[in-house]
Amino acid sequence: MTAPASSSPPLSPLQPDPPSRRRFYALATNLLGGLIALLVGIPGVRFLLDPLGRRQDQGGFRTLPLTLAELEVGVPRQVPIVEVRTDAWVKYPPEPVGSVWLVRQSEGSQPPLVAFSAECPHLGCAVNLAADGQTFICPCHASAFRLDGQRLNEIPPRPLDQLEVDPESIASTQTPIRVKFERFRTGSEEKIPLA
Numbered sequence: 001m002t003a004p005a006s007s008s009p010p011l012s013p014l015q016p017d018p019p020s021r022r023r024f025y026a027l028a029t030n031l032l033g034g035l036i037a038l039l040v041g042i043p044g045v046r047f048l049l050d051p052l053g054r055r056q057d058q059g060g061f062r063t064l065p066l067t068l069a070e071l072e073v074g075v076p077r078q079v080p081i082v083e084v085r086t087d088a089w090v091k092y093p094p095e096p097v098g099s100v101w102l103v104r105q106s107e108g109s110q111p112p113l114v115a116f117s118a119e120c121p122h123l124g125c126a127v128n129l130a131a132d133g134q135t136f137i138c139p140c141h142a143s144a145f146r147l148d149g150q151r152l153n154e155i156p157p158r159p160l161d162q163l164e165v166d167p168e169s170i171a172s173t174q175t176p177i178r179v180k181f182e183r184f185r186t187g188s189e190e191k192i193p194l195a
């Protein structure tokens with residue numbers, strides 16, 4: 001007796017993908033991998049390069065939003081130092097991190113502008129301008145200073161901390177003033193920059 005003939009077609013052996021399809025899959029996989037690497041890598045590269053793009057931070061100098069022409073001779077002006085912090089993913093809103101006092105000097109003086117840190121060298125409170133406009137005073141323990149930063153009493157251990165002004169920024173009265181914003185150790189007779 002012979003077995004009945006099957007109606008279904010014989011199984012064919014598995015055929016490998018044609019070469020063109022394999023190449024397409026490989027190309028697509030490589031492209032996808034590259035795209036993911038790019039997306040992940042961009043914020044890291046930005047983080048590394050960010051300081052190069054922040055002109056305000058070059059050498060610690062900050063560009064202030066005013067010019068010499070906007071200052072009156074002998075009338076101190078307090079200017080906040082505003083910082084925009086960024087990291088690899090977030091740009092934070094601008095926030096004040098301190099302030100400086102600017103005093104324009106009389107015509108023909110060199111330098112034409114003097115800048116002081118507003119941080120009291122005694123214990124670090126913010127120094128204010130007295131009502132007479134001729135004295136800086138500290139509300140915390142009554143340190144007092146002349147407009148040239150020299151001490152008027154023995155409470156602070158040293159004069160107000162003078163800050164470096166970019167000479168190019170005050171060569172003209174119309175360009176924004178640039179000041180090197182620094183902090184110094186308080187309670188010390190010496191002016192020691194903080195790292």
Ligand code: FES
Pocket residue numbers: 120121122123124125138139140141142143155
């Ligand atoms: S912190 Fe200014 S007088 Fe003490």
